[in-house]
Amino acid sequence: MCGTDSPASINKGSLTSANGNRTRSPTCSSDRVLNLEQGDPSVFQSYWSKMEDKCAMVISGSQLMSYISDFTTLCWFMEPEFQEAVRRLHRVVGNAVVDDRYIVVGTGSTQLYQAALYALTSPGGPEPVSVVSAAPYYSAYPEETDYLRSRLYKWAGDAYEFDKNGTGPYIEVVNSPNNPDGTLREAVVKNRGDEGKLIHDLAYYWPQYTPIIRPADHDIMTFTFSKSTGHAGSRIGWAVVKDKEVARKMSKFIEMSTLGVSKDSQQRAAKIMGVICDGYKNFKSDELFFEHIRRVMAERWERLRQVVERNQVFSLPKYPKQYCLFSGELIEPYPGFAWLEAKEEEIDSQKVLRGCIKVQGRTGSRFGVAQKYVRVSLLSNEEVFNQFLERLSTIKSVSNGH
């Protein structure tokens, strides 16, 4: 049987579907496993390599030693330079309203998601608050919600299901553009009065991935350094928050969780965001940041769509062109992940990729939908992306076996 998770038992050849029936068999190529399961943002590296001089940061032995950045502010562990850089970047891009909003820094948006759950719930309720997101939802939400078995909140799955059958207080996470499928989204649970609260996870709401259709203006919006500039190793995220008490509770969560956020990384993020913004101010760069990454992503999507159309095993979502306020053009989304859907209902797409071309994606079932879907990162470096396309082009649906 082809398509097992274990590399040792990969059988190049026929493909057996999940229910045991023989289906059309893709041909296979061999090589090392390409790990495209995580969204490690290596695609950004070549741009930053060219910008070394401007972005290099020096930290002396005695700098940034204190727990405290500014005890007079609500988020007392946030470096003022970081906050300024975040506000400036959003103003340059126009993707979020930041005037009269609170900024809260976090150890990546992972921590800020949990800070938001904490801030939106209160001890003493009869039942944990239901946390929902429309399927396919980001695969980390269920685990990040439930791993500590909190009495404050619990993962309750697909927001569409909750809209039909759910009751009681809830929090809906709106991920837009959505990971894994790249769609622009709005809340789906309707007409619940005061029972519902929203978290907007806008990790991918940047011009390299999507048209900026309006400055987002929601109660809690989270962003991450990882996906905006590609610096995942720094573990820096931030939230833009309307309500002061919510911002205060989020800061309190981060204080209890990690007693603040690395100042080294906050300063590095401030520096790099500053370099991006300076580029747009001076127009001196050979190629500006968002335009560069967008061009790379556009090329990747064009090549990917050609391969997928040719081999007839999978399909990709089609995205409408929309007017982008940042670029001033009608443009297409170029999401950071390919959300591949097998044309045959019964196929386990993750197993096909893993078993037949040694590409590790993440199965649809992790995102709350069928196994015929698989998510593959498009944010790898050029060499890995080329390898991926080469291998993907070797999968061909052949009727009646191989």
Add this chain to the structure above:
Amino acid sequence: MCGTDSPASINKGSLTSANGNRTRSPTCSSDRVLNLEQGDPSVFQSYWSKMEDKCAMVISGSQLMSYISDFTTLCWFMEPEFQEAVRRLHRVVGNAVVDDRYIVVGTGSTQLYQAALYALTSPGGPEPVSVVSAAPYYSAYPEETDYLRSRLYKWAGDAYEFDKNGTGPYIEVVNSPNNPDGTLREAVVKNRGDEGKLIHDLAYYWPQYTPIIRPADHDIMTFTFSKSTGHAGSRIGWAVVKDKEVARKMSKFIEMSTLGVSKDSQQRAAKIMGVICDGYKNFKSDELFFEHIRRVMAERWERLRQVVERNQVFSLPKYPKQYCLFSGELIEPYPGFAWLEAKEEEIDSQKVLRGCIKVQGRTGSRFGVAQKYVRVSLLSNEEVFNQFLERLSTIKSVSNGH
């Protein structure tokens, strides 16, 4: 009434005890509030200022961008250089066994404490596991244990009480030297068979604070960059762990909590630990790190004891001299906090300090003991420490009012 928390209502003069009886009144001095409630490690800064050249770290724009440090290891987000530096530092100091042990990096020891609770408990138990620590216990443990209302574990207070009356599975946190009172400690809950598990919080088990009486060798030991070298702003801690599955679960916790730990700060910690270790290898520094900080702490303690003895309002713990394996001498502990005990039973010591000399300490009740105790940081910079002593010397117990 003197000694309220509100600066606006400070009444310089007579002191009224908690039960309303007039007691002896300290005289008061005025000035801005000195915040010595947190243990911000500013005392280290002057040493690192002299070492700028050796410790400066440069990070270019394209370095440390990946989520991943080494996917083949259990703690896949830990920089290999960081792990090596941690092992080397422990070998130089001799304060912990690291051979055949797993290292797990965390966003400060705050996160590692929570990772350990997660690793030592399992979903599905009938009751949350009791978490205890001998009073006076570190004031953050109750909050860090309970803020998410986990079904896995719950704060159960003083370990001495639990030893007498508690039942069921438990985790005891052994903080040695103990924050707030500086004592070297061992577990206090006895004879429970397999029901008990231990976390050793060894944040202060370094030669500047205490004699190193043996290389510590416990199941889970946590350390922090903040208190070892004074770099609190980097939010770096590490655990030394015997059991592979425990180390794996702790890493998994950190993955779910923050998707790793700042690589910028891991690299900075590796660099600074390397400079310390190189000093001991080459003996070229004017003054080696631990000897320098220990000398400063010894001077502070000597001056502090003189002031405290003179004014007769408080007493300080007395610590036995012990043989230190690191220095090869019989030496006294010099803890990072003064644990002041008022000689009058009824006195609220935090209020006395705040109300009368505008020094903000942390009350004993936060550590599970009486309000006659107050914890004051001795890790401030020289100027603040001098101010503190000057103000403390103005408190004098005067019989029959002022």
